[in-house]
Amino acid sequence: MTAPSLAAAPPALTGRRNLEGNEACALGAIRAGCRFFAGYPITPSSEVAETMARELPKVGGTFIQMEDEIASMGAVIGASMGGVTAMTATSGPGFSLKQENLGYACGAEIPCVIVNVMRGGPSTGMPTRPAQGDILQARWGTHGDHAVIVLAPASVGEAYSETIRAVELSETLRVPVVVLLDEVIGHLTETVDLGAVPETPGIARPFATGPREGFLPYAETADLVPPMPRPGDGYRSHCTGLTHGPDGFPTQNPAVAAAALTRTTDKLVLHRARIESWREQATEDADLLIVAIGISARAARQAVKDLRAEGLKVGLFRPVTLWPFPETPLREAVAAAGTRKVLVPEMNQGQLVLEVERVLAGRAEVAGLSRIDGETLTPDEIAGAAREALK
Amino acid sequence: MKDTKTESAASFDVNDYLRQDRMPHFLCPGCGHGIALRALLWAVHEQGIPKDRLAVVSGIGCSGRLSAYIDANTFHTTHGRPLTFATGLKLARPDLHVIVITGDGDCLAIGGNHLIHACRRNLDITCVMLNNEIYGMTGGQVSPMTAEGRFTTTTPEGNTEPNFDACALAAAAGASFVGREVTAQVLALKTLLGQAIAHEGFSFVEVLSDCTEIYGRKNDLGASPEMMLAKKSAMRPYAYRNTVDVPFRPNALRTGVLTRTDRPEYGAAWRAMAARIRNEEH
Amino acid sequence: MDKRNRTTNVLIVGVGGQGVIMVSKVLAQLCQEAGHDVKQSEVHGMAKRGGGVFSHVRFGAKVWSPTIPEGEVDILVALEWAEGLRWIRHLKPETGTFIADCQKIVPPFACRSRKRGAEPAYAPQTPEEIIDQVHAGYVMDATGLAANLGNARAANTVLLGALSTALDFPEEAWAQVIAATVPPKSVQINARAFAEGRAWALGGTKRIDVTASGLQKSRAEVHHPQVETVVEITADWCKGCDICVKSCPERCLRLNDQLKAELALPDLCTGCQLCSWLCPDMAISVTNTPVQEAAS
Numbered sequence: 001m002t003a004p005s006l007a008a009a010p011p012a013l014t015g016r017r018n019l020e021g022n023e024a025c026a027l028g029a030i031r032a033g034c035r036f037f038a039g040y041p042i043t044p045s046s047e048v049a050e051t052m053a054r055e056l057p058k059v060g061g062t063f064i065q066m067e068d069e070i071a072s073m074g075a076v077i078g079a080s081m082g083g084v085t086a087m088t089a090t091s092g093p094g095f096s097l098k099q100e101n102l103g104y105a106c107g108a109e110i111p112c113v114i115v116n117v118m119r120g121g122p123s124t125g126m127p128t129r130p131a132q133g134d135i136l137q138a139r140w141g142t143h144g145d146h147a148v149i150v151l152a153p154a155s156v157g158e159a160y161s162e163t164i165r166a167v168e169l170s171e172t173l174r175v176p177v178v179v180l181l182d183e184v185i186g187h188l189t190e191t192v193d194l195g196a197v198p199e200t201p202g203i204a205r206p207f208a209t210g211p212r213e214g215f216l217p218y219a220e221t222a223d224l225v226p227p228m229p230r231p232g233d234g235y236r237s238h239c240t241g242l243t244h245g246p247d248g249f250p251t252q253n254p255a256v257a258a259a260a261l262t263r264t265t266d267k268l269v270l271h272r273a274r275i276e277s278w279r280e281q282a283t284e285d286a287d288l289l290i291v292a293i294g295i296s297a298r299a300a301r302q303a304v305k306d307l308r309a310e311g312l313k314v315g316l317f318r319p320v321t322l323w324p325f326p327e328t329p330l331r332e333a334v335a336a337a338g339t340r341k342v343l344v345p346e347m348n349q350g351q352l353v354l355e356v357e358r359v360l361a362g363r364a365e366v367a368g369l370s371r372i373d374g375e376t377l378t379p380d381e382i383a384g385a386a387r388e389a390l391k
Numbered sequence: 392m393k394d395t396k397t398e399s400a401a402s403f404d405v406n407d408y409l410r411q412d413r414m415p416h417f418l419c420p421g422c423g424h425g426i427a428l429r430a431l432l433w434a435v436h437e438q439g440i441p442k443d444r445l446a447v448v449s450g451i452g453c454s455g456r457l458s459a460y461i462d463a464n465t466f467h468t469t470h471g472r473p474l475t476f477a478t479g480l481k482l483a484r485p486d487l488h489v490i491v492i493t494g495d496g497d498c499l500a501i502g503g504n505h506l507i508h509a510c511r512r513n514l515d516i517t518c519v520m521l522n523n524e525i526y527g528m529t530g531g532q533v534s535p536m537t538a539e540g541r542f543t544t545t546t547p548e549g550n551t552e553p554n555f556d557a558c559a560l561a562a563a564a565g566a567s568f569v570g571r572e573v574t575a576q577v578l579a580l581k582t583l584l585g586q587a588i589a590h591e592g593f594s595f596v597e598v599l600s601d602c603t604e605i606y607g608r609k610n611d612l613g614a615s616p617e618m619m620l621a622k623k624s625a626m627r628p629y630a631y632r633n634t635v636d637v638p639f640r641p642n643a644l645r646t647g648v649l650t651r652t653d654r655p656e657y658g659a660a661w662r663a664m665a666a667r668i669r670n671e672e673h
Numbered sequence: 674m675d676k677r678n679r680t681t682n683v684l685i686v687g688v689g690g691q692g693v694i695m696v697s698k699v700l701a702q703l704c705q706e707a708g709h710d711v712k713q714s715e716v717h718g719m720a721k722r723g724g725g726v727f728s729h730v731r732f733g734a735k736v737w738s739p740t741i742p743e744g745e746v747d748i749l750v751a752l753e754w755a756e757g758l759r760w761i762r763h764l765k766p767e768t769g770t771f772i773a774d775c776q777k778i779v780p781p782f783a784c785r786s787r788k789r790g791a792e793p794a795y796a797p798q799t800p801e802e803i804i805d806q807v808h809a810g811y812v813m814d815a816t817g818l819a820a821n822l823g824n825a826r827a828a829n830t831v832l833l834g835a836l837s838t839a840l841d842f843p844e845e846a847w848a849q850v851i852a853a854t855v856p857p858k859s860v861q862i863n864a865r866a867f868a869e870g871r872a873w874a875l876g877g878t879k880r881i882d883v884t885a886s887g888l889q890k891s892r893a894e895v896h897h898p899q900v901e902t903v904v905e906i907t908a909d910w911c912k913g914c915d916i917c918v919k920s921c922p923e924r925c926l927r928l929n930d931q932l933k934a935e936l937a938l939p940d941l942c943t944g945c946q947l948c949s950w951l952c953p954d955m956a957i958s959v960t961n962t963p964v965q966e967a968a969s
Contacts (some may be wrong), residue, residue, distance in 0.1 A: 057665035074475025079483035231464035240467035421914030425953025617920035
């Protein structure tokens with residue numbers, strides 16, 4: 001018996017459809033080849049699991065609702081170690097529970113996608129209200145130094161296409177990818193033209209194919225992504241969360257440990273061009289630049305239109321890849337326009353603004369705009385803060 | 392009569408299943424885990440499982456380190472979570488034989504929730520819990536299997552908590568195969584593990600192992616041979632069932648196969664349902 | 674050497690479970706009682722076996738940093754041979770003293786080949802090569818000495834005896850601190866182990882006294898009327914737990930002076946294989962081959 005094929009072709013998703021953000025996430029993942037989902041119910045992400053439970057059996061995939069968030073993360077990593085593309089979805093408190101096993105996936109370089117639909121926190125917080133409080137949890141939630149990619153869609157269409165991209169980056173770079181939605185995007189229904197999403201080339205994880213004798217599961221390859229041994233293919237290798245050398249076995253040799261750990265972070269630097277994604281609106285001559293993600297960026301887009309109508313030179317820079325932060329593009333946008341001021345509206349007490357301050361480091365004056373009451377930032381609020389800043 | 396000396400035993404060489412370059416293993420002198428590992432590999436051999444099709448998933452602790460010595464597809468996962476990784480692996484790859492090696496702390500404390508749900512779900516995984524009644528790797532702290540009154544580094548005046556009956560717990564949670572054996576009865580242990588591997592569904596085997604270096608010394612239980620043999624004499628073999636209601640020691644634990652039921656295996660049931668859905672679609 | 678201004682640096686290394694911490698505790702206590710300022714810092718924890726453990730002990734009039742810079746170690750005490758070699762570059766090149774047990778605990782990472790019977794790439798240097806590189810060096814079979822006294826675990830105290838010859842503390846002070854540190858029931862054996870180690874090291878500034886090393890595998894053939902039994906014991910895997918010795922129905926096994934199992938009375942062996950089944954270290958292999966009847 002050989003490894004099961006990745007089963008039936010994904011459903012033909014073409015044409016215009018009304019989709020909810022969470023549903024789009026699930027369908028995007030299936031389109032990209034995801035054939036395993038393990039999850040646990042949590043508002044406001046449960047629709048991702050519900051869609052997966054409905055759709056995965058149709059394409060030969062497997063859905064399982066595990067006993068808790070920790071277990072669902074473990075099962076996703078287990079399935080991925082078996083060579084099958086896997087995903088889970090959760091919200092803030094569940095994301096916290098997944099962090100331990102997420103660290104394992106970072107350390108052992110197991111591809112997996114984690115959807116986190118952000119809600120008001122901390123703790124149970126305001127489970128049905130939107131927030132953007134997990135921006136730093138998504139980057140630094142697990143323990144130790146680690147590499148992780150975080151994508152932040154701002155529309156239902158993007159929830160679909162960015163989840164496809166999440167699977168692609170995760171599989172080809174062997175790195176966990178977080179899709180960070182906020183409650184508004186997750187529960188928003190929009191008309192999406194699925195046919196407009198470009199057909200992705202076959203998303204292929206690099207599986208080991210060479211000789212079995214002397215095989216090194218974590219060899220340093222030119223692209224820094226070691227081909228992954230698939231159980232049953234005869235490599236019989238070891239996989240551990242302990243810091244390991246190229247042979248996959250634990251090491252305490254400082255040189256080997258340092259090389260192994262830096263490779264996993266260097267990997268993202270090497271492939272930065274593929275990972276980075278951002279959108280700019282009216283940035284060419286912006287005196288003031290707004291930097292925002294998710295639903296806050298949509299409010300900001302309206303604010304930019306309104307302010308431009310008043311004759312104020314305001315632009316929007318929206319990171320789609322949130323981590324690693326597109327720092328060079330932001331610096332270039334600011335430099336090209338001679339931007340003096342930067343405004344960072346976000347639904348937390350100031351997380352993204354810290355990164356923007358770090359990236360710009362005095363190149364422009366950076367100010368934040370917070371809202372943490374369970375309501376979204378409005379275009380008027382953002383426009384008001386922008387006018388104030390430009391005075 | 393089958394002569395074990397010259398036939399089956401001779402054909403099994405533990406070295407065929409060990410990663411030679413990893414040996415000697417890191418376990419302390421006299422650690423029962425080594426005996427259990429050998430018995431497990433022997434059972435794998437007798438079940439005719441090819442090494443390429445064998446996946447061993449382990450957690451954290453002394454038991455967790457054992458996977459690294461097995462020449463198979465081995466996964467050393469996080470503390471308490473090997474059953475969750477194994478669940479994903481087995482569902483994604485039903486063609487693999489998945490064996491979980493875990494310890495009493497790993498399986499019953501931090502991983503207790505995963506155990507009961509794995510028992511309930513009845514996915515075809517063999518869970519081998521090496522019970523040495525202590526957290527050995529971290530230096531000898533009390534575990535959910537530490538007997539009352541025992542001394543550990545976190546119960547310096549003696550343990551005041553009762554311990555689990557792990558097999559009763561697994562059976563109550565719905566495990567379709569539950570067994571227990573001591574390391575001293577190697578042949579019985581090997582046979583039990585073989586039955587567990589052959590069982591279709593979730594099988595749980597508690598191996599009563601010995602931590603001689605820490606637990607034995609702290610509780611003055613004697614050296615390795617004494618500890619091992621004491622366990623053997625405290626057991627109540629399965630064959631006693633329904634013959635001797637009150638054995639020589641009323642609290643003696645039963646050994647052998649304790650529960651075996653025939654109920655649908657989760658993975659097969661899921662795949663059958665998925666196939667039905669696909670047929671209805673077309 | 675002006676002791677009032679100078680800090681003396683002692684580095685003690687080994688693997689988990691050997692007693693590195695005990696050695697450094699004794700030394701630190703001794704220094705403190707002698708009126709020195711002492712700093713001791715260590716790495717241990719999840720290193721019950723197989724993991725490296727080291728402890729820095731620094732003493733003098735005033736000690737600032739808790740760790741010893743590379744190349745500043747006055748005395749390196751190694752409870753395990755390869756750990757000693759790993760740290761030897763930390764010794765002061767001109768004046769450093771190297772004290773090591775020749776005992777080898779082959780770590781699981783010492784071999785790169787998957788082939789059966791491959792030689793581990795474990796510390797190939799001979800004690801002679803190492804001693805040549807240092808100012809003063811002692812390589813001894815501390816574990817063997819301690820085993821002869823009745824408890825191999827006292828090897829660390831044997832090394833303390835050797836260490837005592839390199840430092841200026843009175844012999845009685847060492848004895849007192851050791852007696853106060855070890856469990857009451859092992860005070861006597863530790864006193865003897867200390868004395869043995871000290872006497873041995875006083876024999877010269879460079880001294881090597883080791884037993885033969887290398888991946889050792891013993892093989893014994895036992896002839897029975899119908900089967901040929903071969904008992905192989907891989908000494909390097911055996912940890913001397915005594916299980917085979919006590920379980921053997923024929924009582925034909927024993928532990929030798931290196932605490933390794935050996936087939937002492939091969940004529941009694943029936944080839945029952947119980948020893949190999951029960952060996953937690955998988956160090957024993959018993960094979961039974963039927964004797965071919967001569968063609969008549």
